[in-house]
Amino acid sequence: MKDSITQILKKDELSRNDIVRLLASEGEERLQLFTESERVKKENSGNKVYYRGLVEFSNICDKDCYYCGIRRGNKEVERYNLSDKEILDAARYAYENKYGSVVLQSGELSNPAFTRRVTRLLEGIKKLSNGELGITISLGEQSRQTYREWFEAGAHRYLLRIEASNPELYSKLHPNDELHDFHSRLNCLKLLRETGYQTGTGVMIGLPFQSVDDLAGDLLFMKETDIDMVGMGPYIEHASTPLKKYKNELLPLEERFDLSLKMIAILRIMMKDINIAAATALQAIDPMGREKAIKIGANVIMPNITPGMYRDSYNLYENKPCTDDSADDCKGCLDARLSMVNAEPAYGEWGDSKHFYRRQKIKGKR
Numbered sequence: 001m002k003d004s005i006t007q008i009l010k011k012d013e014l015s016r017n018d019i020v021r022l023l024a025s026e027g028e029e030r031l032q033l034f035t036e037s038e039r040v041k042k043e044n045s046g047n048k049v050y051y052r053g054l055v056e057f058s059n060i061c062d063k064d065c066y067y068c069g070i071r072r073g074n075k076e077v078e079r080y081n082l083s084d085k086e087i088l089d090a091a092r093y094a095y096e097n098k099y100g101s102v103v104l105q106s107g108e109l110s111n112p113a114f115t116r117r118v119t120r121l122l123e124g125i126k127k128l129s130n131g132e133l134g135i136t137i138s139l140g141e142q143s144r145q146t147y148r149e150w151f152e153a154g155a156h157r158y159l160l161r162i163e164a165s166n167p168e169l170y171s172k173l174h175p176n177d178e179l180h181d182f183h184s185r186l187n188c189l190k191l192l193r194e195t196g197y198q199t200g201t202g203v204m205i206g207l208p209f210q211s212v213d214d215l216a217g218d219l220l221f222m223k224e225t226d227i228d229m230v231g232m233g234p235y236i237e238h239a240s241t242p243l244k245k246y247k248n249e250l251l252p253l254e255e256r257f258d259l260s261l262k263m264i265a266i267l268r269i270m271m272k273d274i275n276i277a278a279a280t281a282l283q284a285i286d287p288m289g290r291e292k293a294i295k296i297g298a299n300v301i302m303p304n305i306t307p308g309m310y311r312d313s314y315n316l317y318e319n320k321p322c323t324d325d326s327a328d329d330c331k332g333c334l335d336a337r338l339s340m341v342n343a344e345p346a347y348g349e350w351g352d353s354k355h356f357y358r359r360q361k362i363k364g365k366r
């Protein structure tokens with residue numbers, strides 16, 4: 001006989017089959033999953049939610065990923081690049097409003113001028129905040145030297161989504177060339193870890209060609225790579241991308257949303273002390289999407305502090321929320337929404353991954 005959800009939720013290690021069962025749970029069983037993940041989250045991080053002020057500083061990208069609205073081949077998007085002053089002003093806003101941390105994200109570029117510019121910005125952010133702002137970066141695949149240079153300039157967390165951990169699925173979502181090689185991306189995660197970053201990854205959920213078994217594999221991948229942080233959310237089609245032609249084969253948006261919540265809940269049970277972000281894409285489907293994710297397991301939220309006039313152009317997917325808001329609108333709105341799910345913003349804290357420090361300690365003892 002198959003294990004019941006109650007039995008599965010008592011196990012120390014979840015198998016691929018257990019995860020598939022949890023992803024397929026409905027009704028009472030689904031609620032059991034969420035009750036357990038909420039319990040695990042409370043036990044490990046209480047009601048605290050860490051803020052990361054997100055600056056999407058440029059949508060200029062050398063890559064051509066088939067799902068992404070800012071891919072190089074999309075000629076319809078207006079390209080922008082914030083000035084250094086605009087980026088530093090956004091970081092100052094985060095500092096003055098006690099966000100604790102910022103995230104710098106952009107399209108993927110890899111050249112010496114870009115590397116140096118980011119180094120300068122990191123140093124600038126450290127300076128304007130007296131070293132107090134934590135910095136996460138999400139700037140794609142780079143060389144070991146570049147990762148080191150940015151680490152030394154003050155970035156201490158790096159987010160690089162593997163996007164899909166099954167190489168076969170990955171190859172259907174990207175051009176088949178050197179710039180989009182699964183193994184290079186994987187190797188970058190290893191380099192980031194070796195450099196000393198708290199390392200984050202993630203996937204999209206509800207992609208064309210993706211099975212529930214692939215999703216179970218994604219969670220096992222995160223566990224096996226012993227990742228420190230995860231950001232994952234629903235795939236949302238974008239009109240000017242090659243994957244758009246599969247739109248009729250996708251799960252309905254509400255199902256992609258629900259699968260994303262289940263992925264977060266299961267991961268929270270599997271990896272109790274990592275940081276899990278409530279992805280913005282959740283909010284594109286459900287206005288309370290991120291708060292729902294916080295309730296059942298996520299503990300990080302990334303309020304957008306990109307100057308409003310640029311937000312429209314960082315459209316990775318359709319229906320991206322809050323693109324006409326200013327940073328101030330976001331802040332008041334978020335605090336109120338979080339209180340609805342009994343969560344409290346941890347103002348002024350870095351909110352590092354506990355998992356990272358536990359691993360360091362174990363390493364130190366060896």
Ligand code: SAH
Pocket residue numbers: 067068069105106107108138139140141159160161163203204233234235236237238281316317318
């Ligand atoms: N260039 C950076 C990050 C920028 S995009 C890098 O390569 O890491 C940030 C994330 O948005 C991507 O990692 C991807 O997972 C997500 N994304 C892109 N297109 C999307 C879509 N159509 N639906 C949902 N998420 C998408």
